Amino acid sequence: MRTTIKIGIATLAFAAVHSALATRSAKRVAAQWLGETRRDAGYRVFFVVQSLAGFSALLAYGARLPTVTLYRIDGPGALVLRLGQAAGVAYLLHGLKQAGVAQWSGVANLQAWKRGLPLPPGPAAQGPELKQDGRLGISGPFLHSRHPLNFAGIPIFWLTPHMTTRRLAFNLVSTVYFVLGSRHEEIRLRDAYGELYRQYADGPVPFFVPGAARLPAPARGNREGAGNRETPLPAGQ
Template identity: 35%
Template sequence: MSPVESALILVVYLACFAAVHSLMASLPFKRRAAKILGRRMDPWYPAIFSAFAFVMIAPLVYLVYLFPGDILYVAPSPWRWAMVAGQVLAGLLSIRAFIDALHRFKVPLQLSGPGAAEAKPLAPRGVYRWVRDPFLLSGFLIIWLTPFMTTNILILYAAVTVYLYLGSLHWERRLLAQFGDEYRTYQRRVPRMVPWRGRGWPPD
């Protein structure tokens, strides 16, 4: 298989994954699932969503293993270990971000508008006081701090970068639907991904 063909396979598979993943993350899909399944879906949907994403990502990882492409670089020590340490810290950031905002991931709360009886306040805490989307920041750090690079991995990472950014825009739209004006105020005060000096929550 030629390098162009292997790269095309990776991009097409990633596009299919992105389409399915985005569909399952969308509010219309969740509303339809809630209408069909009722309250039974409330505790299970996040777990099913995560498991499905893992199952779909596994073949992508295998494809990269089969068709890595030409080696572009391998970071020497000690830079290699510094990059790996950065990836570990980024992974811990993702875990912390999930813990700091559990209510953002509960489907019933996502489907309720800001005026609904079951709605909860935005209440930014932890890492969300400094960045709106720590998952975007951690995702970029995890992929671009990989201590080695090949042509197909570079193409894949470039496509993943675009998808993560577009996914962040979708995430913001969903949070606007969930929290309304409270989130708009939060957007004006807190940066999306990179912490800025003097920008944080609550406002001074």
């Protein structure tokens, strides 16, 4: 029980730091310290690096705690579960590719700054990003879930053939965080892309759990949705 509580608290602490650094307030503080140009150039890279470092520290802390096995699946069943985890990893990588790894990670901004080029807009959240032609990048996994990058963690974490009390506590807190974090990202994406994202969110693509959906080509427009003269996305099918 102590291990479960400790892992739950540690995971909550990681989630709290992760969420706090993703807020506009944190970005405003970074702009005050560094200036807006340096903030826009390097904040996303910093955010990704600290997230990976924090997650690694969480795993290292958990590995030191005692745990109890709840169940262990061997043989063909274990293979099936591992394949499900591999599918989750593939789904995550596919989503990152569609979002644009360089843009999502902030590397594109950092490289542009080093070269003295105009900085591209950073990602508003882990959702479809605005492309250079004025369209939202609604393709691949984003045709089946509005938050595929967050959903991908569910099969990766839960489809384990060896479930322990330590892993269960981590999985429960992480799952709640993925869902609540996706809700928060919806707000940020609506604020960033206006009518373009509202049309996408009001359409047939599920919020979190992937499902079948068909969309026409995303509408053109700017971040506020102004200038959107094409046929809007359907409210549902």
